[in-house]
Amino acid sequence: MGSCPYCRSTTLPSDTICYSCGRVLPKGDRSSYRLEQQFSRGSKDTTYKMAKKPSKRGLVQTHSGRKRNIMKRRKNRFRSVVMLFLVAFVMLSPQAREHVLGEFSGIDEYIQAAMAPYHIYPVEASYTLSKVADVQNNEVEGYIVESILIPPVVTSAMGRASQFDYSNGESSLEPATIQKTELITVILGSQSVNVPIDGMPSKEHANRITTSEGHEIWWPSVGQDDNECPVAKCVKVKMNLGPNEASSYAFNVQVTSYSYSWWNDARVKAIVPGKSTGINVDNSGTFDDYQLRNSQKATEFGTKLWYDRGGSASYAINGQDAIVKSAADQISSSLPEGKSDNVYAFARASFDYLHAFVEYDKEAPVTARSGPACLAGNLGDCDEQTNAYFSILRTKGVPGWYTFGILGNPHFTDDGWEAHAWGYIQLPLSESWCEDRSITLATCFVEAPVDVVNNKWLISTPTAYIDWIETADPSGQLVYDYYHQVNTLHEGLGGKIDRTRGFLTIGDVDIAGGSYQVKKYAESFS
Incomplete structure (x- = not known):
């Protein structure tokens, strides 16, 4: 050990500076060195003397002989x-x-992709979904009637004969199946009845089946009579209940559902069919294509006002509202140069806009908010965010229509099912893309689902059970009837029937074809 001649701090034999005051430690004379050796064999000279010219604070001599100030900050x-x-x-x-x-x-997009949250979906699934209703009557005799929709066969071409029509006589591209029904069984009280999977041939009310407990079931034609199906093919169930009687009924439907994508993008995995004929920002058409190709969907579902519910809420979809137009202008201005009339870019940017600015509302009101109200409050559930999305699209004449059903989680567990609403939109493919494939321009569109709240962009997954896809109706009565499928009647005053609805998965779920991820992050157009 030694000591600094300036501040008297303890030093080590190998020190060339004092780490307390930062000064250089000059060695003492040789006699001091010999004296120290008597007490420490083999040690180095640790006696120091004052320098003739004290060095600056922190200045040290390196092994090469150069001096460097270790206290001075080095260049960054x-x-x-x-x-x-x-x-x-x-x-x-x-x-x-x-x-x-x-x-x-x-x-930046690569980093987003790596860190983005995601859901995992199967390519194919077969399962039995049970729509269960428990009913409890009070002291007055009465009955409850429900119209339960028979699920349609859904294809990638929305019921058209082919995906595209070819002008050169080539074979049409056959549409892929997205959802098909395998079996329908209805249980009324203690009795079960098998129903044709397409509701055909019809069984009218006059030929209804009456169970031993007095309940009734039939599957009639579509019409406006009380005993007919008001929206689409359905099963009518009538539960006749005595005073204080409780019962239940269940609609069990076995379906096979398939994943399908209308999006041609690197995010879409190869195991999901449909990508090769899908749309992206590079092969998208323009807003003018709807008029130039005389799009029927744009005529039916492209008007700025849609589904007048009356009262203060008025139109569910409103492309004329100032808030909606402001959002649409903001979205348009965010698009890069050259993309201002690109339908795909605007539709996708609107999708991402809602993800960024509208929060999901678990406590949404019974009567769904309109599109403007959803945007004004930055809050909405599935119906309401669909209203907002369609309102924005219709400022540009982009057609969108409702899809109703039941949404399950990727594991198909009982607690994962809930009533759900989302949408379909129509997007034109570019003229050059269509002509290169000899596709008739009037048919060169994709019609694909968009589920804003669940981040499903132009993709259908087996977890989305489809009850009904909206058909054209200028009055909006069909949508109203979908929301009002249950009627009750009592033989006396003060009657009441309580109905509790639920959804269950019956039996095993068969998964096939592998699985894939759907990630949530905005698309970049730059």
Whole structure:
């Protein structure tokens, strides 16, 4: 051990500076060295003397003999490199700067993709869904009638004979099946009845089945009579209940559902069919294509006002509202140059806009908010965010229509099912894309589902059970009837029937074809 001649702090034999005061430690004379050796064999000279010219604080001598101030902050080389890069970037041509920014945007999207939340879905699933209703009557005799929709066969071409019509006589592209029904069984009290999977041939009310407990079932034609199906093919169930009687009925439907994508993007995995004929920002048409191709869907589902519910809420879809138009303008202005009339870019950016600014409302009101109300409050459930999405799209004449059903979780557990509403939209493919494939322009559209709240962009998954896809109706009566499928009647005053609805998975779920991820992050168009 030694000591600093300046501040008297303890030093080690190998020290060349004092780590307390930062001064250089000059060695003592040789006699001091020999004296110290008597007490410490083999040790180095640790006696020090005052320098003739005291060095500056922190100045040390390196092994090469140079002096360096260890107390002085070193240059930040990284900062210098960054500054050099910025100067070089400013001196680059506009084209070069655009390329560099493009590279960085690609990196940003890569990071988003790696960190984004996701859901996992099966390619194919077969399961039995049970719609259960428990009913409890009070002291007055009465009955309850429900119209339970028979699920349609859903294809990738929305019921058309082919995906596209070819002008050169080539074979049409057959649509892929998305949902098909395998078996329908209805249980009324203690009795079960098998129903044709398509409701055909019809069984009218006059030929209804009456159970031993007095309940009734029939599957009639579609019409406006009380004993007919008001929306689409259905099963009518009538539960006749005496005073204080309780019972239940269940609609058990076995379906096979398939994944399908109308989106041609790298995010779509190869195991999901449909990608090759899908749409993206590069092969999208323009807003003018709806009129030039005389789109029937744009006529039926592209008007700025839709589904007048009366009262203060008025139209569920409103493309004329100032809040909606402001949102649409903001979305349009966010698109890069050259994409202002790109239908795909606007529709997808609107989808991402709602993800960014509208929160899901678990306590939504019974009467769904309109599109403007959803945007104004930045809050909405599935119906309401669909109203908001369609309201924005219709400022540009992009057609969208409702889809109703039941949504399950990827594991098909009982507690995962809940009533759900989402939408379908029609997007035109570009004229050049259609002509290169000899597709008749009037048919060169994709009609695909969009589920805003569940981040499903142009994709159908087996977890979405489809009850009904809206058909054209200028009055909006069909949508109203869908929401009002239950009627009750009593033989006296003060009667009341309580109905509790639920959804269950019956038996095993068969999964096939593998699984894939659907990630949630915005699409970049730069």
